[in-house]
Each structure stands twice: as structure tokens, then as C-alpha cells.
Amino acid sequence: MEYILIKVLEAMATFVLAFIVGMTYGGVVRKITGRVHNRLGPPWYQNFIDAFKLFSKTRGIHHGAMHFLGAAFLMVTSVVSLMIIPILAPGGHAWYNSWFTNLNFNGDLIFLIYIMTFGPLGMAMGAGQTGNPNSSIGVTRGLSQMVGFEIPWVMALVALMITYKTTSIVDFMNIQRETGTWLMFANPFAFIAAVLAMLGMFRYSPFDIVGAPTELASGPVSENGGKFLFTMMSSGSVFTFAKLVLYVDLFMGGANNLIMLVVKTFLLYMIPVLYGIVSPRYRTEQAVRWFWGWPTFIGLLAILYAVMF
Amino acid sequence: MDMLTLILLLFLGGAIVTWLGNKLSPVVGDLLFLATIIIPAGMFFTGVTVGEVTHLHALGLTLTWGLTPLSYLFSMIVVGLGILLAIYAVPFMKGKQKTGAFYFNFTLSVMSMLGILVSKDWVSFFIFWEIMTWSSYLMVVLNGKDVQRVGIKYFVFSAIGAYAMLMAMVIMNSQLGSFLLADTFNNFQHLTTGNQILIPILLLVAFGVKSAMMPLHVWAPDAYSNAPMAYTGLFSGALSKMGIYGMVLVMVTMINQLPEGTLIRDIIAWIGGFTAAAATLWAITQDDGKKLLAWSSVGQMGYIIVGVAIGTPLAMLAAMFLVVVHAMFKGSLFMVVGAIEKQTGTTNFTEINGLIRKMPWTFISALISVIALAGIPPLAGFVSKWMLYEALIQNNNYILVILLFFASTAGFLYCYKFLHGYFLGQEEPEWAHVKEAPVAMVIPMVLLALGNFVLGTFPQLIFKPIDAAMQFAGYDATGGRLWGESVLFTEWGDVVTLQPILYAVLAVFVFFALFLWFKGTKGTRYVSTKDISTSGELPKEWENLTFKVNFMQPFERAIEPFLKRQIDKYYTAFGNGMEALFEFTRRIHTGNGQTYAIYAILFLALLLLFRVNLFG
Numbered sequence: 001m002e003y004i005l006i007k008v009l010e011a012m013a014t015f016v017l018a019f020i021v022g023m024t025y026g027g028v029v030r031k032i033t034g035r036v037h038n039r040l041g042p043p044w045y046q047n048f049i050d051a052f053k054l055f056s057k058t059r060g061i062h063h064g065a066m067h068f069l070g071a072a073f074l075m076v077t078s079v080v081s082l083m084i085i086p087i088l089a090p091g092g093h094a095w096y097n098s099w100f101t102n103l104n105f106n107g108d109l110i111f112l113i114y115i116m117t118f119g120p121l122g123m124a125m126g127a128g129q130t131g132n133p134n135s136s137i138g139v140t141r142g143l144s145q146m147v148g149f150e151i152p153w154v155m156a157l158v159a160l161m162i163t164y165k166t167t168s169i170v171d172f173m174n175i176q177r178e179t180g181t182w183l184m185f186a187n188p189f190a191f192i193a194a195v196l197a198m199l200g201m202f203r204y205s206p207f208d209i210v211g212a213p214t215e216l217a218s219g220p221v222s223e224n225g226g227k228f229l230f231t232m233m234s235s236g237s238v239f240t241f242a243k244l245v246l247y248v249d250l251f252m253g254g255a256n257n258l259i260m261l262v263v264k265t266f267l268l269y270m271i272p273v274l275y276g277i278v279s280p281r282y283r284t285e286q287a288v289r290w291f292w293g294w295p296t297f298i299g300l301l302a303i304l305y306a307v308m309f
Numbered sequence: 310m311d312m313l314t315l316i317l318l319l320f321l322g323g324a325i326v327t328w329l330g331n332k333l334s335p336v337v338g339d340l341l342f343l344a345t346i347i348i349p350a351g352m353f354f355t356g357v358t359v360g361e362v363t364h365l366h367a368l369g370l371t372l373t374w375g376l377t378p379l380s381y382l383f384s385m386i387v388v389g390l391g392i393l394l395a396i397y398a399v400p401f402m403k404g405k406q407k408t409g410a411f412y413f414n415f416t417l418s419v420m421s422m423l424g425i426l427v428s429k430d431w432v433s434f435f436i437f438w439e440i441m442t443w444s445s446y447l448m449v450v451l452n453g454k455d456v457q458r459v460g461i462k463y464f465v466f467s468a469i470g471a472y473a474m475l476m477a478m479v480i481m482n483s484q485l486g487s488f489l490l491a492d493t494f495n496n497f498q499h500l501t502t503g504n505q506i507l508i509p510i511l512l513l514v515a516f517g518v519k520s521a522m523m524p525l526h527v528w529a530p531d532a533y534s535n536a537p538m539a540y541t542g543l544f545s546g547a548l549s550k551m552g553i554y555g556m557v558l559v560m561v562t563m564i565n566q567l568p569e570g571t572l573i574r575d576i577i578a579w580i581g582g583f584t585a586a587a588a589t590l591w592a593i594t595q596d597d598g599k600k601l602l603a604w605s606s607v608g609q610m611g612y613i614i615v616g617v618a619i620g621t622p623l624a625m626l627a628a629m630f631l632v633v634v635h636a637m638f639k640g641s642l643f644m645v646v647g648a649i650e651k652q653t654g655t656t657n658f659t660e661i662n663g664l665i666r667k668m669p670w671t672f673i674s675a676l677i678s679v680i681a682l683a684g685i686p687p688l689a690g691f692v693s694k695w696m697l698y699e700a701l702i703q704n705n706n707y708i709l710v711i712l713l714f715f716a717s718t719a720g721f722l723y724c725y726k727f728l729h730g731y732f733l734g735q736e737e738p739e740w741a742h743v744k745e746a747p748v749a750m751v752i753p754m755v756l757l758a759l760g761n762f763v764l765g766t767f768p769q770l771i772f773k774p775i776d777a778a779m780q781f782a783g784y785d786a787t788g789g790r791l792w793g794e795s796v797l798f799t800e801w802g803d804v805v806t807l808q809p810i811l812y813a814v815l816a817v818f819v820f821f822a823l824f825l826w827f828k829g830t831k832g833t834r835y836v837s838t839k840d841i842s843t844s845g846e847l848p849k850e851w852e853n854l855t856f857k858v859n860f861m862q863p864f865e866r867a868i869e870p871f872l873k874r875q876i877d878k879y880y881t882a883f884g885n886g887m888e889a890l891f892e893f894t895r896r897i898h899t900g901n902g903q904t905y906a907i908y909a910i911l912f913l914a915l916l917l918l919f920r921v922n923l924f925g
Contacts, residue, residue, distance in 0.1 A: 131736070140863065143864075303707050
């Protein structure tokens with residue numbers, strides 16, 4: 001019993017960390033976007049203010065049971081992914097290192113790929129029940145885009161798996177610690193393919209076709225306010241953090257302490273953000289085909305590289 | 310008389326008695342039908358032991374029947390799904406035409422499938438195979454719609470398969486002098502090299518037709534969607550698995566003894582992968598739930614074929630697990646469509662909206678089954694997907710695994726289309742009268758859906774019989790090596806422990822569901838789906854804004870070049886070409902006596918003209 005309680009507390013600590021870092025990143029991105037647009041931009045803690053406002057709303061509407069469950073499904077994906085992904089590298093010596101173990105040894109990359117799709121599908125159900133056509137349109141776009149970027153992403157992962165004969169994330173981190181080479185240098189093609197897939201995964205321009213503010217009025221999240229939007233926003237922040245940590249774990253050797261983690265994830269996060277700020281939006285079919293073009297080719301190169309060397 | 314013969318005879322007799330009883334009164338027919346399925350099924354579960362063999366002497370032939378661990382695995386699917394669908398079928402067929410014929414063919418199908426599985430010689434195998442084909446053919450044309458197009462297509466392809474099998478049987482018997490399955494497998498080395506290649510290919514064609522392997526699949530989408538939904542669950546869930554059963558037999562016995570075996574395995578695996586991907590894309594474009602599920606069935610068979618063809622212990626385990634699980638979730642989904650058809654009279658996505666609040670139990674079974682179909686943890690579909698991918702990566706099939714990943718991700722699109730199509734969107738006054746389906750229809754589908762939930766975390770329940778079947782087929786024991794109590798392993802040391810994951814998922818889900826429900830409950834009110842803001846504009850009461858038509862259009866645009874190619878068109882072109890040829894022959898063979906008289910005269914004239922050259 002005690003063991004389970006400690007586990008739950010550790011999981012909560014991880015969640016709080018992810019929430020704070022994710023929310024801060026969100027605010028910082030808004031600031032950076034503002035500055036690039038030659039605006040002042042909101043303060044970096046604006047997302048916390050927004051979240052607090054949404055959380056404190058006492059009135060709201062719902063369209064049925066699935067409306068509630070959709071947001072809960074979304075949370076499942078964010079939190080369970082966060083539990084499976086190792087936050088810190090196994091070799092680290094900081095006193096809090098053992099806090100972030102969670103379920104690291106219970107799942108692997110293939111599991112992660114699938115659990116990461118659980119939330120969007122559940123969220124899609126919730127969006128569908130609202131009856132808002134923009135929500136359904138957004139969902140179909142999002143799923144289409146997922147089929148697009150999943151190909152280079154999986155190719156990059158398969159390239160790593162066949163080189164090191166494992167699918168466990170912890171093993172990949174151990175390999176990087178033992179060899180002293182980050183996998184982004186060991187198989188550069190895999191890293192490039194994964195980063196290109198990342199552009200779609202984070203849904204900044206030119207791949208912001210799901211929310212598409214000017215076309216779809218935020219797409220799937222429209223019709224949601226108050227506690228629903230609060231849950232979705234938190235889930236989004238946590239999930240952003242989880243995905244960034246996964247990339248750091250796989251390609252940049254993980255992080256030994258929290259400061260390195262923040263530095264590495266932030267640098268990585270700037271790739272989709274900065275690319276997005278200066279890009280217009282693709283149409284859905286353009287986005288899907290874009291991923292099946294160069295990114296897939298580089299993914300193929302990654303697999304070839306893994307097979308040959 | 311021993312148990313197996315008795316069970317098969319009970320099915321046969323029951324089919325006839327039910328048919329006659331139904332003429333007497335529908336209620337008698339219903340009761341007789343249930344008894345006909347459930348009593349022999351119960352006897353099967355209690356009285357039959359694996360390994361016992363019976364001989365039947367008839368018409369100068371000796372028929373040998375008996376259960377092997379492999380066929381026991383498949384017969385559990387047939388009998389289990391048979392019982393649930395029988396319970397479902399009674400309220401489903403209420404008030405419909407041709408109930409007697411439906412019951413008759415349903416029972417015959419179950420009997421023939423069981424017969425195929427217990428056959429230990431090719432003669433009874435072939436006889437039961439043909440009964441299965443005939444009974445399913447009669448089901449496909451039961452509603453009398455599209456008999457020309459759908460029925461004939463199914464029949465032509467079944468005939469191709471049957472002739473291929475017959476040819477293989479005859480060659481084997483003439484060369485080896487035995488019809489026994491065991492003899493033909495064991496003495497396979499004594500055949501000539503040509504025959505060693507020819508026979509497995511003929512058999513694979515026969516089994517490929519039933520398991521809807523591309524390019525032999527064209528009959529399947531139409532046939533699945535044209536049969537009554539209470540039967541399609543069995544059709545897709547169990548009947549198509551007979552092809553897989555045969556394929557497993559051929560793979561582990563004949564192909565393993567061939568030096569070219571690896572090549573054949575690779576080809577079949579690629580065909581399977583292509584089937585999975587292409588069928589998924591076609592499923593996405595369908596606007597009819599039946600058609601969508603039919604294409605999806607073809608796609609899922611593709612995954613199974615890949616697993617069987619790769620044939621490593623892990624791949625085989627994945628394929629066999631998917632065989633069981635597919636029967637469960639697809640059975641449940643076809644029942645869902647049947648329930649919707651029964652309650653609303655249509656299955657077209659563009660016509661029905663927002664049934665979620667009217668048919669909640671149907672929605673729950675659909676949701677669980679769809680999550681299992683998509684392969685998302687913690688449901689059962691994930692277990693087979695995980696094992697299959699691991700098996701492919703470890704077996705160096707890198708490109709094939711990408712193809713399957715693509716198919717499976719694209720599968721989410723039709724999964725969402727299915728759920729959104731029936732249950733979500735704006736609720737219309739047109740469908741306000743719709744009620745939940747009768748209890749007898751709801752219970753079987755909920756049970757099957759829950760089965761997916763249980764097997765997703767406790768797959769060892771099914772792995773045990775699968776392991777027995779695989780050991781019979783010549784594999785080493787896999788328990789403890791590739792799977793344990795709620796754990797999946799691989800030889801690389803990759804692990805997925807399913808129980809902590811299930812508990813984590815449930816804990817997070819319940820916590821946030823409760824949070825959303827209880828936080829500010831008083832201030833949160835229900836509003837109808839007509840009360841929405843679309844870009845700040847309030848829709849009118851009579852406006853239906855649900856997005857249904859051209860649902861996946863952006864994606865369809867992206868895959869447009871692929872969708873232009875359709876094997877069906879080539880077959881039709883081939884058929885048209887043949888028809889032109891026949892038309893030309895008909896000009897000569899007019900059936901008119903006078904034309905023939907002219908031919909005779911012309912022939913004589915020619916003889917006279919050239920008599921010098923010909924006769925000297």
C-alpha cells in the first residue's frame with residue numbers, strides 16, 4: 001500500500017513538473033511569436049493566467065456524456081505517455097532522480113506510438129458529440145495529418161530499433177551513455193526524419209490545419225470552455241513536454257538533471273516554433289503529401305543507413 | 310456413435326427441423342433454432358476431447374474425423390461466435406422475410422465450419438468446404454438485392470478456389486495414394502519438384518479466396534455487406550478464418566519442407582501487407598457502415614496473413630491472437646451495424662446522425678470494439694499489433710513493418726468515420742423516435758466488446774490454447790518466453806507489462822472524468838446539439854450542420870492516384886474481353902440449324918475445291 005502511495009506521489013510530482021514546464025513554454029512561445037511579429041506579446045506567465053481563469057469559471061455547457069469523456073481520454077494519453085517516457089537519464093545522480101521513474105519499464109516505443117493516438121481519438125469523440133461541424137472537420141484534418149507524419153516518424157524509430165536491437169526507451173538512453181555518442185549523430189538521417197515529423201506533431205504552421213483559427217474557429221476545441229478547456233489546455237502542455245522529452249531521450253542522450261532537461265527540450269522546441277512563425281498554412285492534402293515526400297525519403301535513407309552500418 | 314459425428318448430425322438434423330418448424334410457426338422456429346445451435350455447441354464444449362479420432366465408412370471411402378489442438382482453437386471461435394450470433398439473430402430476424410432459410414443456412418454454416426476443422430482427410434474437408442461455400446452463398450443472396458453482381462462474383466471466386474483445391478487433392482492422391490491430411494503432409498517429400506511447388510500454390514489460392522487475400526478479395530466487400538448483418542459477424546469473424554486455418558496448415562507442413570519456402574513466405578507476407586494497406590484506404594472512402602466494416606475485415610485479414618506468412622513464433626502468436634480477437638471485435642461491430650439497421654432502417658452515414666444518446670449500449674460496444682480494432686492499448690488489438698511489429702522488425706522485414714504501420718494509422722480514419730457517422734453529430738428530429746435495440750441483441754455485442762477489454766490485459770487466457778495449437782504445428786513452447794501472466798516479451802528483451810498500464814489508464818481516466826463531472830456541476834447545463842456557435846453564428850433549428858458528406862475528402866485527395874487503380878476494374882475488363890470472345894463464338898455457333906447446314910455445305914465445297922491438293 002505504502003509503495004503504491006509513493007508511486008502515486010511521484011507520478012503527481014512528474015505531472016506538476018510537466019504542467020509547469022509545458023505551460024511556461026506555451027507562454028514563452030507566445031512572447032517569441034509576438035516579438036517576431038513586431039508586437040510586444042503577452043507576458044511569459046500568460047498561460048497560467050488563462051488556465052486559472054478557465055479553472056475558476058463556475059458556469060458552462062455540455063452536449064452529453066462523450067463531451068466529458070473526450071477530455072478525460074485526452075488526459076489519459078498525456079499522463080500515461082508521461083509515465084512511460086523516462087524524464088531523466090538513468091545515470092543521473094541528482095537526489096530527485098528516482099522520483100521520475102514511474103512506469104518506465106512497463107512499455108516501449110511501439111506501445112508509446114499507440115498510446116499517443118488514444119487521446120486524439122477520444123478527443124475526436126468528444127468533439128463529434130458537440131455537433132459543431134468545425135470540430136469534425138478539424139478532427140478529420142488532424143487524423144489525416146497524423147497518417148502523414150507517422151510514416152517518417154516510424155521510419156526513424158525503426159532505423160534506431162534495427163541498429164540497436166531494442167525497442168525500449170531506457171535501453172536507448174543507456175546505449176547513448178555507454179557509447180558517449182548521441183543518436184542524432186549516430187544516425188543523422190533518423191534524426192532529420194524525426195525532426196521533420198515533429199513539425200507535424202506539434203501542429204505549428206504550416207501544419208496548424210487542425211485548429212486553423214481563421215478557418216475552423218479552433219476546430220475540435222470549439223464548443224469547449226471553462227473546465228473542459230482547462231483540462232484540454234493542461235493536457236496539451238503536458239503532452240508537449242512529454243513529446244519533447246521523448247525526442248531528447250532518443251536523440252540527445254536524455255538529461256541528467258532538470259536544468260539540462262529544460263535547456264535541451266527548449267532548444268528542440270524552437271525548431272517547430274521558429275519554423276512555424278514564418279510559415280503560412282498548408283492545405284490538408286498538401287500537408288499529408290509533404291510528409292510522404294522528402295521526410296519519407298530521408299526516413300528510407302535512415303533505414304538503409306541502419307541496415308548497412 | 311461418437312460425439313463428433315453426433316454433434317455434426319445434430320446440426321444437420323436441427324437445420325432441417327428448424328426450417329420445417331419455422332413453416333409451422335415463427336416462435337417454434339426461433340426456439341428450435343436456438344436449441345439447434347446451443348445444444349450441440351454445449352456438447353462440443355463438454356463432451357469432445359482433443360485427439361480422439363473416428364472413422365466413417367461411406368460410399369467406399371473412409372472419412373476420418375478428429376480434433377487437433379490447432380482445429381480446437383479455431384472451433385472455439387466458430388462455436389462461441391455461433392452461439393452469440395444465434396442469440397442475436399432471433400430478434401434481428403423478427404418480422405423479416407425468409408427467416409427459415411436464414412436459420413437453415415446459419416446452422417449449416419456452423420456445421421460445415423466445424424466439419425472442416427475436424428476433417429482429417431481431404432475428401433471430407435472438400436465436402437464441408439463446399440457446404441460452407443453454398444450456405445454462405447445463399448446468405449449473400451438472401452435479401453435478393455444485387456444477386457447478379459454480388460452473388461456471381463462471390464460464386465466465381467469460390468469456384469476458382471474450389472477447383473484449385475480439387476486439383477491439388479487429385480494430384481496428391483494420384484501421386485501419394487492417400488487422402489489423409491497427415492499422409493499428404495508427411496510424404497510431401499516424395500512428390501516431384503514441380504508438384505511440390507504447384508500443390509501449395511493451388512492450396513494457397515483456395516485458402517486465399519476465403520480469407521480475401523488480394524487480388525482474390527474482390528468478392529468480399531460486396532458479399533459481407535450484402536449478407537444479413539446477423540450472419541456477417543460469422544462470415545467475417547469465423548468463415549474467413551477457415552482460409553487462415555488452411556493457410557497455417559500449408560505453411561507449417563508443406564512450405565517448411567520446400568527450399569523455396571522463404572521466397573513463397575515473403576511473397577505471401579507482402580501480399581498480406583498490401584492487402585492490409587489497400588483495404589484500409591478503401592474502407593476510408595466508404596459511406597456505408599457495412600461496406601466500411603467489410604473492407605476493414607479484408608484489411609485485418611491482411612495483418613493475419615502477414616503473421617502467418619512470416620511464421621516466426623512471435624509472428625504466429627500475433628496472427629493467432631488476432632484471429633481470435635478479430636472474431637470478437639468484428640463480430641461485435643457487425644452486430645452494432647445490424648442493430649442500427651434494425652432500429653433505423655438504414656446504414657448510410659450520410660442519413661443517420663447522433664444516435665449516441667438514443668442507443669447508448671450500442672455506442673459503448675462500438676466504442677470499445679473500435680478501440681480494439683485500432684490497436685490502442687489497453688485493449689486486445691494492441692497485443693497482436695505489438696507482437697506483429699516486433700516480429701517483423703526482428704525478422705528484418707523493415708519496409709513491410711512501415712507498410713503495416715501506415716495501414717494501422719490510416720485505420721484510425723475509418724474508425725473515427727464509423728463512430729462519427731452513426732453516433733455523433735447533430736441530433737435530428739427525424740431520428741427522435743429511435744430506441745435502443747432489444748436486450749437479446751445488446752447482450753451479445755456488449756459481451757464480445759468486454760471480451761476485448763479482458764483479453765487486452767490478460768491475454769494469457771487465449772495464449773494458452775494458441776500455444777497448444779502452435780506446439781501441435783511444430784513450434785517450441787512459447788509460454789514464459791514470449792508471453793507470461795499479463796506480460797509480453799520478445800527475444801530482444803523488450804517488455805510490455807499490461808496490468809500496471811491498465812491500472813494507470815483507468816486511474817487517470819476515472820480521476821479526470823470525475824473531476825470534469827463534479828467540478829461546478831450545478832453551473833454546467835446540458836444544451837442540445839442545435840445550440841452551438843459556429844464562428845459566432847447561431848444555426849437555425851431546421852439547419853442541419855452535421856459534417857458527413859465527403860467526410861475524408863482531404864485525405865482522399867492526398868491518396869487520389871492510388872484510388873484510381875482498382876483490381877475490380879481489371880477483372881471487369883477481363884470479363885468484358887471474354888464476353889466479346891464468347892459473342893464472337895456465338896456468331897459461329899448460332900444454335901440455328903440452317904447456319905450449321907451452311908457450314909456443312911461450305912466445308913464440302915472447300916473439300917471439293919481442294920480435293921486435288923488434299924487427296925491427290
